[in-house]
Amino acid sequence: MIQENSNTFRERVLAIVCSIPKGETRTYKQVATDAGNSSASRAVGAVLKTNFEKNIPCHRVVRSDGGLGGYNRGTQRKKELLKKEGVKKQFKET
DNA sequence: CATTTGACGCCAA
């Protein structure tokens, strides 16, 4: 059961990111759209950046360009985590 | 309360 009934944008984003299935990756755009604003892709990153809750697999959130994006603990760690979870998707290096 | 920054996205050249 997914309760996306949160007050602020961040709560919604956190809940949505938390609902991302293991082995799958979601784009900031998609999360933003689910949160209610398809254009708030940046805001999504801003939220994840300041919230690294262990319940929130923010490392499963990637860019729409095919890039990894960023990660509070280090982009390299994020890539490793995704790979370990079974993500076959390949990300850009630069 | 106002301003700046940012884990982004999309369009144009």
Add this chain to the structure above:
DNA sequence: TTTGGCGCCAAAT
């Protein structure tokens, strides 16, 4: 196809 610039929203300072 690749690079550059602009636009978007929310949170943090």
